Amino acid sequence: MLKDIRYEYYQSVDSTNDRIKERAHKDEAQGLVISAGTQTAGKGRIGRKWESPSSDSISTSILLRPEDISLEAVPTVTIIAAMAVRKALEDTCNLHGLIKWPNDIVLSGKKICGILTEMEVREQKPWYVVCGIGVNVHNKDFPEEIAFKATSVDIEMQKSNPNAKGSRKEITEAIWNSFRDYYNVFIKTGDLSGLREEYERYLANKGEHVRIEARENSYEAIAVGIDNRGELIVNADGIEKIISTGEVSVRGIYGYV
Numbered sequence: 001m002l003k004d005i006r007y008e009y010y011q012s013v014d015s016t017n018d019r020i021k022e023r024a025h026k027d028e029a030q031g032l033v034i035s036a037g038t039q040t041a042g043k044g045r046i047g048r049k050w051e052s053p054s055s056d057s058i059s060t061s062i063l064l065r066p067e068d069i070s071l072e073a074v075p076t077v078t079i080i081a082a083m084a085v086r087k088a089l090e091d092t093c094n095l096h097g098l099i100k101w102p103n104d105i106v107l108s109g110k111k112i113c114g115i116l117t118e119m120e121v122r123e124q125k126p127w128y129v130v131c132g133i134g135v136n137v138h139n140k141d142f143p144e145e146i147a148f149k150a151t152s153v154d155i156e157m158q159k160s161n162p163n164a165k166g167s168r169k170e171i172t173e174a175i176w177n178s179f180r181d182y183y184n185v186f187i188k189t190g191d192l193s194g195l196r197e198e199y200e201r202y203l204a205n206k207g208e209h210v211r212i213e214a215r216e217n218s219y220e221a222i223a224v225g226i227d228n229r230g231e232l233i234v235n236a237d238g239i240e241k242i243i244s245t246g247e248v249s250v251r252g253i254y255g256y257v
């Protein structure tokens, strides 16, 4: 069970995920959250870059030491984090995001949040897990290569109230409080059986066409939902398939395929 959450804040770090890893190696207990105003080497998945400019965004990571959880269950942490961010944005900013499986939150068809879960294995078990979350909050414009598919809390809030602004502290705390609630449900059951219904309610493109971009081939299918391990269930020409790895591009959600 995840009980107390301890917050630390730094003006600038390389990557909050890497700062958590360092502390994990110094025997820090689970529940430590490290947040930063800016990251000089923010990471996305598979070597991609995450933009986290000075004081505009939330960069925050938590240390978990999940006992009795198999290696296969670790990606579920990303699913839980996505649920927590979606709920936090609704509760604190009245923004109604959708979850793009597995690790993005989207608003107005654009990405407002990305999640990166990493782990270190010892004796075939997760020794520790770090879950890092990046949320665009005060960003007004983005680097050219992501401008067409990125949005921020302030941009979205100001559509209905030109003076509205998100609070990074308030959103961060709401994220980790919700995360703790969802995570403890997951730990109790060992799977997503208690959370799946809520996740699917906010799954972007549920019942619609998605493009599965696997390493060798890519194909179109209908997104059906997720299973109790957080894998995406799709229906391709009447055949149900389970997607656990690789990239799924969701046609139309970003305005590009």
Ligand code: BT5
Binding pocket: 014, 015, 016, 017, 018, 039, 041, 042, 043, 044, 045, 046, 048, 049, 050, 051, 052, 058, 059, 060, 061, 103, 104, 111, 112, 113, 114, 115, 116, 132, 133, 134, 135, 136, 146, 149, 150, 151
């Ligand atoms: C992610 O990867 O979306 C995971 C991002 C995780 C960031 C957090 S911040 C705290 C912690 N510390 C870290 O170092 N990382 C975590 P992926 O699905 O691979 O998406 C990366 C892609 O998103 C990039 O290739 C860009 O296209 C796009 N991107 C980069 N920065 C963005 C931003 N600020 N907003 C929207 N899209 C962005």
